[in-house]
Amino acid sequence: MEVDEIYNLACPASPIHYQFDPVQTTKTSVIGAINMLGLAKRVKAKIFQASTSEIYGEPQVHPQKEDYCGNVNTLGPRACYDEGKRVAETLFMDYYRQHGVKIKIARIFNTYGPKMHPQDGRVVSNFIMQALRGEPITLYGDGSQTRSFCFVSDLIEGFCRLMNSDDGVTGPVNLGNPHEISVRELAERIIAMTGSSSKLTFEPLPQDDPTQRCPDIELAKRTLGWTPVVPLEEGLSKTIEYFRNFSL
DSSP, X not given: OOOSEEEEOOSOOSHHHHTTSHHHHHHXXXXXXXXXXXXXXXXXXXXXXXXEGGGXXXXXXXXXXXXXXXXXXXXXXXXXXXXXXXXXXXXXXXXXXXXXXXXXXXXXXXXXXXXXXXXXXXXXXXXXXXXXXXXXXXXXXXXXXXXXXXXXXXXXXXXXXXXXXOXXXXXXXXXXXXXXXXXXXXXXHHHHHHTOOOOEEEEOOOTTOOSOXXXXXXXXXXXXXXXXXSOHHHHHHHHHHHHHTSOO
8 A cells, every 4th residue: 555644633523512422532532543554554655643722721821832731621521522532643653753654743733624514513513503593693701702713624734735835734734713702702703794683692601611722833934934814804704604405
């Protein structure tokens, strides 16, 4: 078998999906990484790991740099995803050190864009679908928690630059948009952009839901020459138009 590059992207990323079967989520991240690393070792391929900003947990450092070890509740309902990805990073680094496997680790922050599933379960798709249907837009907590949203084309450009970087650049490298916005402001912006009559409704904040999440991307800028270029307004406009094509 001739294989040059492997992208290990497997794992549900939305809380409602990865918490549906948490045991399988952990298996996907850990056993999946073992299987793919074993393949990369056998065929001498370079391998990319789609890690996540979730490994930072509820961060006590802001914005989050790659040398921050995180603040994760190992016993909480989100741990199946957080800890699975953390173990996968450990496996990648150990295969690199012990077996010389060429690895690339990207820590992905919130990403959005056309072709998301309407029932994806994360805020961008949820808010757009609720707004287009004129339904109440559900915010958890008071909506003051912040996120940073990276358009999918920017993320893929980061993937390619990381995979094509020198072998000494193993990562982890944060890939995300450092423009920070509150969840409430995002909802209000989507209501305005869709011309929706939707009102905001509030539910209790889920356990371990982080109050802040924003990447420090200085390492990506320096080593990959990468920075996101799609403004939030433009990305949301493209995503809204995509969802308008669904039968509501």
